[in-house]
Amino acid sequence: MDRMKGWLKQLRVLLRKDRVEGELDEEVAFHLRMETERHLREGMSPREARRAARLGFGGVERTKEEVRDARWVRRVEVPLADALYALRTLRSRPGFAVAAILTIALGVGGTTAVFSVVEGVLLRPLPYERPGQLVRLYQFDVEAPEADLFVSAPHFKDYRERASSFEELAALYTYDEVGADLVLGDRAERIRLLPVSADYFRVLRQEPILGRGFTRAEEVGDRLAVVSDELWRRSGLDRQGLGTGMLLDGEVFTVVGVMPAGFEDPLVGRVDAWVPQNLHTAGAEYPGNHYLSVIGRLTPGVTEEQARREMAALDAALREKYPEVDDNGGFRLVPLQEDLVAAARPALLLVLGVVLLVLLVASVNLANLLLVRSLGRLREVAVRSALGAERGRILGQLLTESAILGLAGGLAGVAAAYAGLEFLLRLGRDAVPRASEIGIDGRIFALTAAVALVTGVVAGLLPALRLARTSPLASLGEASRAATASRGYVRLRRVLVAGQVGLALTLLVGATSLAASVYRLSQVDLGFRTDGILTFELNLPVGRYDAERRADLHARMPEALAALPEVRAVGTTSVLPAIGTSYNWGTWALTGPHAGTEQGFVEAEQRVVGGSYFQALGIPLLEGRLFDSRDAQDAAPVAVVSRSLAEHLFRGGPALGQEIQMGGIERRIVGVVGDVALGPEGPPGRFVYHPYSQYANRNWALKYLVAAEDGAEALLPAVRAVVAEVDPQLVVHRPGTLEEVVQRGWSQRRFAFALTGVFALLALALTAIGLYGVLAFDVRQRRREIGVRLAMGAGPARVAGMVLRDALGVTAAGVVVGMVGALALGGFLSSVVFRTDPTEPLVLAGAAAALLVTAAVASLVPAWHALRVSPRAALSEP
Amino acid sequence: MPREQFPSQQDVLRGTLDLLVLKTLALEPMHGWGIGQRIQQLSRDALQVGQGSLYPALQRLEQRGWIDSEWRSTEQNRRAKYYRLTPSGRRALGEETSSWRRYVEAVEGVLGTTGS
Numbered sequence: 001m002d003r004m005k006g007w008l009k010q011l012r013v014l015l016r017k018d019r020v021e022g023e024l025d026e027e028v029a030f031h032l033r034m035e036t037e038r039h040l041r042e043g044m045s046p047r048e049a050r051r052a053a054r055l056g057f058g059g060v061e062r063t064k065e066e067v068r069d070a071r072w073v074r075r076v077e078v079p080l081a082d083a084l085y086a087l088r089t090l091r092s093r094p095g096f097a098v099a100a101i102l103t104i105a106l107g108v109g110g111t112t113a114v115f116s117v118v119e120g121v122l123l124r125p126l127p128y129e130r131p132g133q134l135v136r137l138y139q140f141d142v143e144a145p146e147a148d149l150f151v152s153a154p155h156f157k158d159y160r161e162r163a164s165s166f167e168e169l170a171a172l173y174t175y176d177e178v179g180a181d182l183v184l185g186d187r188a189e190r191i192r193l194l195p196v197s198a199d200y201f202r203v204l205r206q207e208p209i210l211g212r213g214f215t216r217a218e219e220v221g222d223r224l225a226v227v228s229d230e231l232w233r234r235s236g237l238d239r240q241g242l243g244t245g246m247l248l249d250g251e252v253f254t255v256v257g258v259m260p261a262g263f264e265d266p267l268v269g270r271v272d273a274w275v276p277q278n279l280h281t282a283g284a285e286y287p288g289n290h291y292l293s294v295i296g297r298l299t300p301g302v303t304e305e306q307a308r309r310e311m312a313a314l315d316a317a318l319r320e321k322y323p324e325v326d327d328n329g330g331f332r333l334v335p336l337q338e339d340l341v342a343a344a345r346p347a348l349l350l351v352l353g354v355v356l357l358v359l360l361v362a363s364v365n366l367a368n369l370l371l372v373r374s375l376g377r378l379r380e381v382a383v384r385s386a387l388g389a390e391r392g393r394i395l396g397q398l399l400t401e402s403a404i405l406g407l408a409g410g411l412a413g414v415a416a417a418y419a420g421l422e423f424l425l426r427l428g429r430d431a432v433p434r435a436s437e438i439g440i441d442g443r444i445f446a447l448t449a450a451v452a453l454v455t456g457v458v459a460g461l462l463p464a465l466r467l468a469r470t471s472p473l474a475s476l477g478e479a480s481r482a483a484t485a486s487r488g489y490v491r492l493r494r495v496l497v498a499g500q501v502g503l504a505l506t507l508l509v510g511a512t513s514l515a516a517s518v519y520r521l522s523q524v525d526l527g528f529r530t531d532g533i534l535t536f537e538l539n540l541p542v543g544r545y546d547a548e549r550r551a552d553l554h555a556r557m558p559e560a561l562a563a564l565p566e567v568r569a570v571g572t573t574s575v576l577p578a579i580g581t582s583y584n585w586g587t588w589a590l591t592g593p594h595a596g597t598e599q600g601f602v603e604a605e606q607r608v609v610g611g612s613y614f615q616a617l618g619i620p621l622l623e624g625r626l627f628d629s630r631d632a633q634d635a636a637p638v639a640v641v642s643r644s645l646a647e648h649l650f651r652g653g654p655a656l657g658q659e660i661q662m663g664g665i666e667r668r669i670v671g672v673v674g675d676v677a678l679g680p681e682g683p684p685g686r687f688v689y690h691p692y693s694q695y696a697n698r699n700w701a702l703k704y705l706v707a708a709e710d711g712a713e714a715l716l717p718a719v720r721a722v723v724a725e726v727d728p729q730l731v732v733h734r735p736g737t738l739e740e741v742v743q744r745g746w747s748q749r750r751f752a753f754a755l756t757g758v759f760a761l762l763a764l765a766l767t768a769i770g771l772y773g774v775l776a777f778d779v780r781q782r783r784r785e786i787g788v789r790l791a792m793g794a795g796p797a798r799v800a801g802m803v804l805r806d807a808l809g810v811t812a813a814g815v816v817v818g819m820v821g822a823l824a825l826g827g828f829l830s831s832v833v834f835r836t837d838p839t840e841p842l843v844l845a846g847a848a849a850a851l852l853v854t855a856a857v858a859s860l861v862p863a864w865h866a867l868r869v870s871p872r873a874a875l876s877e878p
Numbered sequence: 879m880p881r882e883q884f885p886s887q888q889d890v891l892r893g894t895l896d897l898l899v900l901k902t903l904a905l906e907p908m909h910g911w912g913i914g915q916r917i918q919q920l921s922r923d924a925l926q927v928g929q930g931s932l933y934p935a936l937q938r939l940e941q942r943g944w945i946d947s948e949w950r951s952t953e954q955n956r957r958a959k960y961y962r963l964t965p966s967g968r969r970a971l972g973e974e975t976s977s978w979r980r981y982v983e984a985v986e987g988v989l990g991t992t993g994s
Contacts, residue, residue, distance in 0.1 A: 006943030070937040
């Protein structure tokens with residue numbers, strides 16, 4: 001306790017330095033006086049006494065120094081003084097300090113955020129045991145071997161039986177989003193279901209922590225469920241315990257297991273409940289029916305190569321076993337991690353490249369700022385050196401300033417990193433897989449901070465070290481002006497700024513290309529309207545709705561909704577438009593010129609529609625008629641096809657009245673409608689539309705499309721009210737506008753664009769700062785010259801023009817260099833852009849122009865300063 | 879007797895001075911000059927403490943918390959910095975004294991048995 005008090009007392013030295021020193025002086029003076037008096041008593045004269053006292057004491061200063069050295073604060077004093085001094089000087093130049101701190105924060109923070117995302121998605125292993133052994137299996141057709149297909153049930157079962165390269169194989173039904181309405185008390189809620197085969201939990205090495213998984217015997221669609229920890233608690237099932245029943249879609253499922261908290265399926269993500277997949281239905285017996293996702297775990301010791309060899313042999317055997325499926329190419333194996341991230345890889349790598357560029361720009365900026373600063377202080381350093389300060393201390397003082405900037409920048413960088421990550425995850429919500437696993441990686445932060453630190457130290461010390469070699473006298477004299485403006489440094493700084501310009505140009509080109517892509521995507525004619533349409537999904541629980549009641553509801557509901565005043569038309573469909581391929585079945589022409597031949601076959605998208613689907617979406621009727629009340633359940637089966645399908649199957653000839661067959665159903669064509677895009681990028685798909693009234697026996701959830709005169713969102717409450725009136729237990733699932741749905745298809749591109757755009761702007765800002773710094777310094781250096789010119793009658797335009805030319809000169813050089821970079825980037829971007837050539841002259845010219853304008857803006861303030869130079873003051877400077 | 883590590887030459891000198899200062903202050907609080915005088919007195923002029931060592935020693939001891947200081951008036955009504963022993967200083971005095979005695983014993987042991 002006493003020790004701490006004694007220790008703390010030393011702080012007075014820091015806080016009240018003068019008082020403490022004064023006391024020391026007083027103590028010494030007292031001692032001397034007492035000695036003097038003692039000598040006086042001994043009989044010496046006053047003068048002798050004083051002299052004796054002084055001699056007896058020894059070196060007064062030395063003693064004082066020893067006392068000071070005995071203090072522990074001694075070691076802290078010097079750095080502390082340096083730090084305080086540094087803070088004072090930084091405060092006197094706030095622009096520089098802010099620019100430096102911002103540069104560091106943005107560079108370090110931005111890079112850390114992006115690297116964290118890339119690491120989380122691409123590099124980090126999956127959160128399952130021995131993830132390197134997990135694989136995904138696809139089937140493929142001999143006709144189209146690159147396309148990955150789902151797996152058929154018979155093939156899966158055979159593989160499970162025979163393939164020894166895999167310890168376990170599991171099948172998941174991820175083809176359609178499977179959900180169910182869970183009734184909790186008086187509320188119904190839609191939850192996410194995932195049907196899986198028995199070995200699923202063993203493949204992922206994660207059995208339920210409570211209860212058990214499924215057995216093979218239960219793969220007949222038994223009403224069992226394994227629930228997620230979150231659902232277990234949320235629904236209050238935990239209070240009832242295992243073995244309790246859950247009401248899903250009107251049927252009772254027995255809960256037999258609970259998964260640990262945080263467990264997610266690798267393919268689907270968050271799942272509320274797992275149910276046994278029925279591998280023995282009629283559809284499951286047909287080997288040409290592809291709908292299962294298969295994951296597996298390699299047997300320990302078996303390499304992918306070995307597995308593939310076994311698979312090739314197996315595939316040959318299976319082709320013999322199932323001769324009716326003649327286009328079966330076999331199976332393909334993909335490591336699971338690879339499978340999940342492959343789609344996101346190009347965009348993420350692009351982002352990574354962009355961020356590295358920005359880091360480079362930021363580092364260059366920092367270097368420039370510090371270089372200019374150090375050069376400006378060379379004179380001060382020379383003076384100190386001449387006054388006898390050790391080289392070490394001078395360098396120490398300079399370093400302290402850089403260190404303080406670095407610290408402040410680093411702290412700001414941490415904040416920037418978290419904010420940046422938040423921003424990225426929000427932006428890339430749909431584009432970035434495994435988002436839940438992403439967090440700030442401390443190592444990355446340390447790495448980028450180290451980069452910034454090294455840059456700062458080098459840039460800050462370079463001129464000072466150089467100076468240390470020259471004699472202080474020379475630097476103080478006339479030569480100092482020349483030294484600071486030394487050719488070498490001026491050129492170095494100009495090169496640095498030109499480099500920044502080049503980098504910024506590259507980024508701008510990238511951002512513009514992506515912007516053009518996104519714009520062009522949005523302009524693609526999809527063949528239907530997207531504005532003003534609200535969509536939602538209605539699932540009818542099997543327990544309460546049979547085929548008749550289903551048909552009835554899906555006929556009444558559109559009418560009820562259409563009765564709302566703002567509603568223009570209401571349609572229903574099994575699958576929303578332009579979101580990709582779904583229910584792609586082989587379709588044969590039974591009549592017509594190509595019937596029975598190869599040309600009479602096409603793979604077509606099947607859609608079940610009801611209500612005024614075509615009117616709601618604005619799809620034009622080209623021939624024949626749309627569905628109406630004639631097409632009842634027991635009437636002749638009809639279909640409406642899209643123009644491209646009609647053309648393919650009945651080339652040239654009429655399509656109306658022809659018969660087609662798909663999925664075992666025969667239908668007669670009664671109408672031809674306009675083409676509709678298959679995915680958000682535009683090329684039309686071939687569609688066969690079935691009327692819901694003739695399809696009600698299959699319980700497909702229908703998506704509702706409510707077309708409104710004005711904004712769609714505002715309709716939602718009214719829609720909910722109508723649905724509740726018809727059946728209060730129905731859940732209005734996933735409401736949103738059609739625009740949002742379609743735009744989700746561009747999510748990756750939009751993500752890349754937004755990101756690049758932000759970083760390009762950042763680079764532009766940093767470049768402007770860099771240019772400004774260089775120009776401001778130059779103006780100060782050339783004060784005399786400017787003064788002379790002004791004195792000789794040069795107009796303000798001439799002087800301002802001087803500065804501007806300077807700026808444009810550096811920028812132009814940078815632009816030329818940047819063009820090379822932009823062309824290189826163009827090659828890399830081509831996989832991400834859409835109908836845009838990244839090296840389009842327009843884009844390049846636009847980016848160059850933007851930079852030149854930036855240069856002009858950056859030169860405004862220095863030019864103004866130049867004009868303010870008073871000729872007399874400038875000329876009379878030493 | 880347990881093996882003890884004795885401090886270095888410089889530390890011994892410093893340590894000895896510290897011990898002397900502590901002992902002096904154990905009798906009564908005193909200012910720096912007075913401490914030097916008292917030590918000289920008590921050692922019958924054998925030990926004369928240079929102020930070059932005294933004041934740094936006082937600084938060290940204060941930092942360690944073994945002594946405390948305050949400014950007071952002397953009998954001649956002058957301002958002087960008076961030092962006094964703290965509780966932990968009193969404990970330290972005891973420990974340092976025993977430590978010193980052990981040291982002396984050890985040295986005596988050697989001197990007593992070898993040579994002339």
